[in-house]
Amino acid sequence: MARVDVWEQTLSGRKRFKHGQDSYGLAAETAGQCGAFVNDDDDEAVCDDDRSCYNCRYRRWTADSFECLKP
């Protein structure tokens, strides 16, 4: 089960992934439990996992992590 604390809220009200850009296992686990996951273009995929928040169309990269843009 993905931990419940993978997200934190940003000042602008978005969901920010708390575990940075290299937590591949956690990103895959989180996407596995997400009903909104949609694969982004393959050119923007950054890991080999079939399902990962890191490869999701709704993730927006930031300098040190990403935000989930799915409402």
Added chain:
Amino acid sequence: MNILVCIDDTDNIESRGTGSLASELADALQNNGWGHCRPVTRHQMLLHPDIPYTSHNSSMCFTAEIRPEFMDAFTGFAQSYLQQESAAGSDPGLCIVDRDRLMDPDTLMAFGRKAKTTVLFKVDAYQLAERLSVHLSEHGGTGLGVIGALAGCGLRLTGNDGRFRGKFQVGEIGEQLTVADLMQKTGVDVVKNLEGDILQDDAPVYIGKNVKAVLQDGRSTLLVFPEPRDEAGEICWQTCTKQQLRGY
């Protein structure tokens, strides 16, 4: 004429990506008999709160040899195409560089590198484009995509930035090919390890889940890493994972 064509910021979160549009532009150039294109590369720029990118702030670039009499037709086509095909809310930019007439390539490359570390502004891009006499145009929204479009041309010109769009279908995962086979099946220019050593033609390489090329020293390059599978102690190689290629 040898040209660089780069587009940026043509998408929104729900639309198809900028890479798809770049590939269609390249296809149109070829299908109209205007010239011949090389594959599209993706170039990553700075991720910063002051930059209003959609989700990854990357631009897509290709090079082409185009017959001079078709240059105006292609430029017009590319402009109309971006206007029509870019997604709602996007800020598309188009840059076309005539490499044969580019007097100061170093400055263009420096602009590309700077876009990876610094927040740049539209005025910076337009001033440089004017000084270098390269085509730079915006086609909707704020037009901020001109920054990435110009920077992408500079980065492609360095010959040492970006991943090639798409991936190769060269067999089953775990299948072993020689470097020579791999080069023949993919059309890449060279196979290297992560330290930059070129592998011999007969070196064995295991096929990974995703086989993608990067741009290094101006050549399409397939990167591999050592994989300890051979009981005889020989070095075996495997094509790099997407994780390993994400920094390119």
